[in-house]
Amino acid sequence: MTLPVALSGSDVIGQAKTGTGKTLGFGLPLLERVTVPADVEAGRAAPEKLTEAPQALVVVPTRELCQQVTNDLLTAGKVRNVRVLAIYGGRAYEPQVEALKKGVDIVVGTPGRLLDLAGQKKLDLSHVRSLVLDEADEMLDLGFLPDVEKIMKMLPPKRQTMLFSATMPGAVIGLARRYMSQPTHISATSPDDEGATVANITQHVFRAHNMDKPELVSRILQADGRGLAMIFCRTKRTAADIAEQLEKRGFASGAVHGDLGQGAREQALRAFRNGKVDVLVCTDVAARGIDVEGVTHVINYQSPEDEKTYLHRVGRTGRAGAKGIAVTLVDWDDIPRWKLINKALDLPFDEPEETYSTSAHLYEILSIPAGTKGILPRADRTRAGLRAEQVEDLGETGGRGRKSAPAAAAPAATEERAPRTPRQRRRTRNGAPVADEAMAVSAPAETPKAAAAPEAAEAPVEPRTPRRRRRTRASEAVVETVEAMVPAPAEEPEAPKRTRRRIRAADTAVDTVEATVPAPAEEPEAPKRTRRRTRAADTAVDTVEATVPAPAEEPEAPKAPRRRTRAAKPAEAVAEAAVAADAEAAPVKTPRRRTRAAKPAEAAEVPASAEAPVAADAEAAPVKTPRRRTRAAKPAEAAEVPASADAEAAPVKAPRRRTRVAAAAQPES
Template sequence: MRQATLTTTFRDLGVIPEIADALETEGITSPFPIQEMALPLALAGQDVIGQARTGTGKTYAFGVAMLQLVGKPRKNRKKPRGLVLVPTRELALQVTEDLVLAAGKLGSRILTVYGGRAYEPQIEALKNGVDVIVGTPGRLLDLVKQKHLDLGQITMLVLDEADRMLDLGFLPDIERIIKLVPEQRQTMLFSATMPGEIVNLSRRYLTRPTRVRAESSTAEAETTTLTTQHVYRTHRMDKIEIVARLMQSRGAGLTMVFCETKRACDMVAEQLKDKGFAVAAVHGDLGQGQREQALRAFRNGKISVLVATDVAARGIDIDDVTHVVNYDCPQDEKTYVHRIGRTGRAGRTGVAVTFVEWTELARWKVINNALSLDFADPVETYSSSPHLYAELDIPEGTKGVLPRAQRSRAGLEAEEIEDLGETGRTRSRGKSRRDDARDSARDSAEERRERPARTRERRRTRGGRLQDAAAPSGETEAPPVEAPVETPAEVTVETPAEAASGRRGRRGANTAALTGALADASAVRSPADGTVDDAVDDAVDGAVDHAEAVDGPEPEATRRTTRRRARAAEPAPAAEEQVEERPARRRRTRTADGAGQALPVEAEPTVAAPVSEVADEPAVRPAPKQEPKHEPEQEPERIIPASPFMIVFRSPDLATDEDDPAPSAASERAQQRRRPPRPRPRRTG
């Protein structure tokens, strides 16, 4: 940080030679007014309330005094003696850099503690011992809760940018931290603005503080005279074009663009990148490593534009910022002061440009009256307005795209990102949460598409055996058996009636007899009609009678299954014979009194299938049944299909001449129009 040239030196203020020499080595020889007034009080051990514009060296006003009172590090002293609370991570890094610079010859151990980084390095540093801690309230309380940090020996407490901490809702955390430090301590409070909440906080926790103000009584309403301010009434769709032309003006260097939302930051950064500018975004949704990467690239000049939210409006001390653009109108006058305070620092000049939309005029008038500015009615401005080129010193003919000859910046990719062991999720730059969700879904879909196809082959089986391809038309062959199946002496066969009652019967004695009878049935055929001969029926009936004699009478369901197996064992007849009409069978049912009653059931067409020797399910599957008709007046016409294994039915036309056709929608509307209108009720009285 460069200082203004004054007559007083740090040695004259009582600063020890080690710190003064370290500052002089960096070219800092004369203090600013806030340092000249606050340092003697701080070195004397008094509580101080410091107020000054941003960029006037408030960090050295309390940092030099803290380093001098803490002294040189000692091996037997591991607990911290100084504590600095800041609202943002970027400000914590900035304060740490200034303190490390001032403590170059003292060797003070300074630790930065903030969220977004791994706990392990911070815990290891605390175990080795520190002298001064600079951090945010959230991570400090986490380390205290985990018993890694002890604040019992703090002798100096500093609240930097206290008004910003109150705006971010850190007041409860600040009160908890103040209760953890000893009551006998020195407390200093520094801020660019001094609202009523800061005054109340100082009355509660400061002991007879001395208020130091480096400027007039309206310091919070004044901005640096070295910054040229411009306010334009612009349209939302034309802002990005104005910014692109502004960054090509004469004397344009590093530029900071402030947006109100994180999504707006990503949008502006993406559009400026498409126009050829080296740009990066900084906001809360990015990881800490990405934020520090963007700030390093901005300080080193690898990028020329930094698009940020108000998180970067405090504590970023970069001397070479020439232009500040308020892309979105600030919420209040304090935000406006801190935003434009990023330029015109350390005695340099700068330009601040503010865009005000038509819907934001009321808000801007409040800011204008609070700061006593001369922009009550901003001029309506577009990217092609002549006064824009004249006031901002933009060359004539400048377009909204940076020429390729002027694209000399290395870009954000030239700055390496540091692995900080971040605890949160790192989001890619230039993408919103909706874009991240869309990319995740796309990656999942691609991963599913790239999965190798399944090599598992499904094999059709029937009755426990593999089913071969369909046989040629007109004949059916039994599926070949690869290896003989050994039938055990007793096989448990479950009938439907037993399955319903939960009982299983043992019919192992007649399994061999039934198998042999079915085998004989397939060998004995009548060449005339293709049906089973009488000898086959006798063999099957004999096997069934033998089974009943051994195991008892066979249930009706099992008897039907046996006969179906016998029919299925024979080869399939020709197509003409298969579709031949069969007489209706009679199904026996049991009535309530126990007597059997036969009901007529129409013929069910069946399709032959391979026979399973031991399977319980019937091998012949009946076709879908139709509702029984007591008076079958009209028989459905049967069509002989091309394949013998498919039967097609044509539903009969059940309509008669006496049936009336259903009325159409048009006829119903016409009929409604012919109806006479309803009479309206007469009014009485």
């Protein structure tokens, strides 16, 4: 149905079920419409139409499909000698660029690499007369639609555009309306074929537990009449895991998923087509357009995402009129998803039957021999396996897939390698070279250096003078720290320098000691009247008189002046001297004196008999108690002095003083 419309040059939207030959539906018109040297020689075309740039472009979503379409077009165009080139990622740029320079007629490629080479001006799209979008809905699902639109803008406005797919969602129809001119929509179905899937595909749906699925799949793969089988998984990790488990169980299995390099993916597909591998575990990357002859079983290990994915998975079997079996294993968590797929495709499997690897109905439905276990018997392991297929060096741009090389080639490559010359090092011990170790580390005799100079190898190794190192700041700091830790030799300490502060402190200590010594019982000789002793005695007498309460008939004493000190402490109780009998008539003023750091003398214990000489001197030369200022003076303690008869006669009232920092001292009674 497509050939007459496509050969006339009209735009076509082709929709048909999987396995009905869509590749040749657009491939044959492309091969007929391109101009080759044979057409010029036969006179069917003018020489001006002959060009080295591509005249037709086919855009596909996956690399595997790109390679398959290229092979089909090369087979069909062999008679006309049409040059077809596959351009896709995962391969080196250089071979593809060299092929474009030599000239091609049809380019089949994936959107990413096509856009890359066109942006680098390596691919000329100005002479393209026909454009084909194969599996257009898959390109839309993979997010290739913006790249496809960029490619279509680089093409000439006058061209033929054809879209082919098994499913046509609304977005693809919108793309067709935007970039196509009056397209003809062709939907090919057989009169006796109902439903979305091909009639000769037998479908089975089982509810299976996730932990029992590997055992269940292993027994299905041993069914009678089973040829090649494809197992589809949703995730790349699951595909790699199942392929490894099946290999351990004795099956010749291979994997195709996105985490493998392009060389490993093509190796698995070649081994599958050649029959070296009979089980191919893959993700949905291999569900589109892959055509392998002899696939009898398709197993959906995990439930597909939607109904379109289910159709493309199942369509890998039952192709070109052959029969096939499709088995879908639905886990308990996937039941809601499967019900939506079942309703969309109008299938009779709304409630899948619960099935395990030991269920009797499983053996009966799929024709599995009784007594089959999950491990393939050794007598049935006749396939060569994946390692029998060599990995082609594609000059991959990425680093993925290198570990997929056959392990048998690794030992041979290791044996051919020449021994590596070890790096020579000089060993020292405490700055001196070690001759034995230097000889032991030296290069072996079979190295090129030792063979070139045998005399140098036999010469004795002279000890190398150790390099002298200078100590850095850190080392000097360590030396200073050690010196600081060593105690200095005991020397006779020098006498402290006599400063003004030390003299004051010594004098104050002497006065304090003298004040604390009690007076003897007998009347001592009158001490020599010095200036300092006079001050201490007067201060002590005034302090004692201030602490004695005044009698009721005490005459009114003159009020002492109000004085303020900055750092003096209030324990220094200084009273006005009224020792003599005529103190009432002629009060005496004491001179004002100031000291900086002198400590107040503590009041000495003066006996009652000592008042006589003091009073006699006071009459002759009345003395005023000096005012002293100290910064850190400690409060003087009041001395215990017995009350005298004169104190009762002439009591003196203690003056009121204010201090800022000093605390009140409690005199002793």
